[in-house]
Amino acid sequence: MNQTTLVDSVEVSGVGLHTGVPVNLTLKSAPENTGYIFVRTDLDNFEIPASVEYISHCSYATTLLRRGVLLSTCEHLLAALRGSGVDNCFIELDNIELPIMDGSSEDFIELIRKAGIREQDAPRHVFRVLKAVSVEQGDRRMSIGPADRFEIDCLIDFPHPFIKKQELKFVAENGSFGREIAAARTFGFTHEIEMLRKANLALGGSLDNAIVLTDDGMLNEQPLRFADEFVRHKILDIIGDFALIGMPIEGKITAQRSGHAVHAALMSKLLKTEGAWEIK
Numbered sequence: 001m002n003q004t005t006l007v008d009s010v011e012v013s014g015v016g017l018h019t020g021v022p023v024n025l026t027l028k029s030a031p032e033n034t035g036y037i038f039v040r041t042d043l044d045n046f047e048i049p050a051s052v053e054y055i056s057h058c059s060y061a062t063t064l065l066r067r068g069v070l071l072s073t074c075e076h077l078l079a080a081l082r083g084s085g086v087d088n089c090f091i092e093l094d095n096i097e098l099p100i101m102d103g104s105s106e107d108f109i110e111l112i113r114k115a116g117i118r119e120q121d122a123p124r125h126v127f128r129v130l131k132a133v134s135v136e137q138g139d140r141r142m143s144i145g146p147a148d149r150f151e152i153d154c155l156i157d158f159p160h161p162f163i164k165k166q167e168l169k170f171v172a173e174n175g176s177f178g179r180e181i182a183a184a185r186t187f188g189f190t191h192e193i194e195m196l197r198k199a200n201l202a203l204g205g206s207l208d209n210a211i212v213l214t215d216d217g218m219l220n221e222q223p224l225r226f227a228d229e230f231v232r233h234k235i236l237d238i239i240g241d242f243a244l245i246g247m248p249i250e251g252k253i254t255a256q257r258s259g260h261a262v263h264a265a266l267m268s269k270l271l272k273t274e275g276a277w278e279i280k
Contacts, residue, residue, distance in 0.1 A: 001124045003087040005029040007116030012107065014099025017073055017186070017210070018061060020203030023095040025077075027115060030088035032122035035246050036081060038064070038071050042094040050078060050091075052244045052267045058260030060201055062241055072097040075240030075260070076186075080108035082243040083177025086117055087124060103185035103209040104225075105236055109178050128280045129251030133273050135265045140257045142266045147252035149173060152238055154255045156231050160189075161216055162224070166231035177239065183225050184232035187211035190219070238263060245271075247279070 006029045013024045030037065036050035048054060048066045056065035061073040077098055081089055083105065101107035134143035150172040157165045170180065188202065188210055196202040205212075211229070212219040226232055234255070241263040242249060255262075270276055 003032050003120045003122050003124050004085060004117050005031075005034075005088040005120060006086065006112070007118045008114075010111045010115040012099065012101070012111055014101050015204040016095065016097030017100035017103075017204050018201045019072065019095070019097045021095050021097060023093055023097060023099050025099055026092040027111060028090040028092065029118075030090045032088060032120045034088040034090070036078060036089050036091060036243065038074065039090055039092045040069060040071070040094070041092050043069060045092075050074065050244055051246060052264070052271060055244065055264045055268075058264050060196070060260075062244075062260050062264070070096055073100065074098055075237050075243075076100070076103075076105045077108050077240070078243035079177070079236050079240030080105040080112060080182065082239055082248070083172070083182060084109060084112045084117065086112060087247070088120070100186075100204060100209045103187075103211070104233070105177075105182040105240075109182045125247045126280050127245050127247045127249045127251075128278050129249065129270070129276065130278060131273075131276050133266065133270045133276050135262060135269055137262055137265065140259065140262045142253065142255045142258045142262045144251050144253045144266060144270060147250060150249050151252040152235050152255065153252065154231055154235050154238065155257070156234050157257055158230070160213055162213060162218060163230050166228045168228060168231045168235060170235050172239075181232050181236050181239070184229045184236055185209075185211050185225070186233055187213060187230055189213045191215075234258070242267065250280075 038048040040046045054064040056063045064071045132145035152170045155167040
């Protein structure tokens with residue numbers, strides 16, 4: 001397998017989920033061995049590579065920071081690029097946060113489809129996990145171990161009648177991301193909204209870009225896209241965050257009640273563990 005990039009440039013506009021600011025986004029083809037690079041066109045084309053080393057904080061979204069320049073909520077687009085099998089891409093945007101679109105990766109998948117994907121000359125590099133590494137934060141646990149493909153076994157547990165315990169095993173193969181994961185939307189709870197707003201978060205959130213859950217139901221009139229949409233979105237977040245490794249992964253992730261901070265902790269530990277991985 002060789003590396004891939006986009007055929008044409010594609011553009012989309014939207015608002016940031018947490019900042020509420022308008023943002024224009026353009027995806028462009030990139031040379032071999034570039035990976036994903038965010039380009040802040042509002043700051044003299046300042047570049048922030050999509051890399052674990054630039055993770056800044058991970059409260060309600062994954063934020064990158066390079067030389068004082070922030071980039072927020074990158075995981076849904078990165079999941080779409082990785083899930084579509086795109087290796088190299090310039091991601092231009094003119095504000096601090098990526099557009100949330102409908103809260104899933106589906107609009108980004110359509111954007112990539114519209115651009116088209118072409119094969120390049122250089123062989124694809126794969127990040128191969130050689131031994132198990134795990135992290136724990138309270139009741140949150142996550143591990144990654146050897147496998148001959150990319151797999152995720154994810155369990156979530158919320159005391160809500162629509163969620164409760166949900167578990168899903170996902171295997172990345174033959175466009176499975178687009179079929180099984182991409183359409184799953186982000187979700188939140190009404191009791192969190194006031195706290196988030198006070199922290200200047202979720203300022204762009206609405207029923208058009210998130211599932212909003214009350215104590216015993218949800219505010220959205222549109223039905224759930226999957227009966228287990230919530231665990232599917234957690235898998236989407238895992239794929240997007242682990243795209244920061246910089247190449248496709250051969251390994252199996254097991255996650256219990258994980259979140260962005262746990263993802264970052266596991267990636268950091270994995271990269272620092274001698275003999276735990278190789279690039280093939």
